[in-house]
Amino acid sequence: MNKFTQDTSDDNTDLLTEVSVAYYQNGATQEEISRKFSISRAKVGRMLKQARDEGIVEITVKYHPAFSAKIEQRLIERFGIKRALIALDQPSEEQQRLQVAGLVSKYMASSLQNGMVVTVGQGRNVSAVAHHIGVIPHREVKFVCGIGGIHPRGSMFNADHICRQFAKSYGGTSETLYAPAYAENREQKLTFMQNATVKQTLDLARKADVAVVGIGNMSENSYMVDLGWFTADEVVQSRMQQGVVGDFAGYEFFDIQGQSAKTVMSDRIIGLGLEEYRPIAEVIAIAAENSKPLALLGALRTGAIDVIATSVSNALTVLNLDEQMAQPEK
Structure with missing residues (x-):
């Protein structure tokens, strides 16, 4: 490139x-x-397009709070929930989880009162709320x-660790539940559930004022499979044969209609079931990752959730899916 060409380019x-x-900044x-x-x-017009193409101009769309408020109102009207905490979409799963956790932490800080009992679930999302750094x-x-x-x-995502945090x-x-989350078989589960100490803790959990739980999706690459609680085949079979799309609080497995699905996994979990969460005045369910719209839709249809915390993408996808499924076939 000669000097004349360089000067022309500059x-x-x-x-x-x-x-x-002049256009974007000065109006x-x-x-x-x-x-x-x-x-x-x-x-x-051509120059403005060229400026965008060459990176001279970068356009970032920021959601106005009113946008999230409109989505929240649609979710409230559609599913009869009390609140929807909607976080802006983030470039990574971890950032998304932290963004949602911040909203839940702020909500809990403003609503929890002296003397309350809070039942706590397990998993990455609930753990992120407990470890959120903010004014508490x-x-x-x-x-x-x-x-x-x-x-x-999985100690960071253990319900006991989260409770302590x-x-x-x-x-x-x-208060710790002195039992494993997942027993080796149904007989072992029943033995633990009949233990007086375990029963006492679960009775307290049932009478809680608030519950904070995660919504899981059914994947053979899931955290539950990674830790060896269930085999990849068990997860695949529950999805293919029973139509399972997600789990509630690591316990109850449900289909897209929000109906409980009986699986081999259900017989091995030591904790509160979905029906035991219903009497709790406020159940806060978290599904931050954008891989969870089907699980979130099924969870909302169970009718056990009062407050949902998720991303803009998840919320919009759930609303669109529910609308499409509600339309009669032509």
């Missing part, structure tokens, strides 16, 4: 930048820019496990 870039600043119309720079309106008011709240303990590799943040107390 001049063109300078002009593209000036035109872009000038294309007609005003045309007169100022003595170029046609058609060329102004001190409250005499008791956090109790709604499901047993899990493998040491919540109690630390609020200056409250926590």
Whole structure:
């Protein structure tokens, strides 16, 4: 490239930048820019497009709070829930989880009162709420496990660990469920469930004022399979034969209509079932990842959820799916 070509290129870039600043930053119309720079309106349009293509101009769309409020209202009207906490979409799963966790943490901080009991589930999403760094008011709240303990590799996502973290943040107390989350078979599960200590903790969990749980989706690559609780084949078979789309609080498995599905996995879980969450005044369910719209739709249709926390994409997909499924076949 010779000096003349270089100078011409630089001049063109300078002009593209000036035109872009005038249009996007100063609010000038294309007609005003045309007169100022003595170029046609058609060329102004082409230059603005070129500026976007070459990265001189980057356009970011920011959702106005009113947008999320409209989505929330649609979810409330459609599914009869109390609140929907809608987080903006994020570029990664981890960032999405943190964004949703922030909304849930803020909501809990404003609604929990002294003397309340909170039943706590397991998993990444509930753990993210407990570990969220924010302004947490001190409250005499008791956090109790709604499901047993899990493998040491999953300690951060263990209900007991999460309860302790919540109690630390609020200056409250926590109660452990002294049993594994997943027994090896039904007989072992029944033995644990009949234990007086286990029964006492689950009775307290049933009488809670609030519950915080995660919504899982059925995948052979799921966290439950990774930890060895269930085999990939068991998950696939439950999805293919029983139509299971997700799990509620790591316990109850349901189909797209929100109906409980009986699987081999159901017979091995030690904790509260879906029906035991219904009497709890406020059940907060979290589904941050954008891979969970089917699980979220099924969970909302169970009728056991009062507050849902998710992303814009999940919320819109759920609304669209529910609308499509409600339309009569032609």
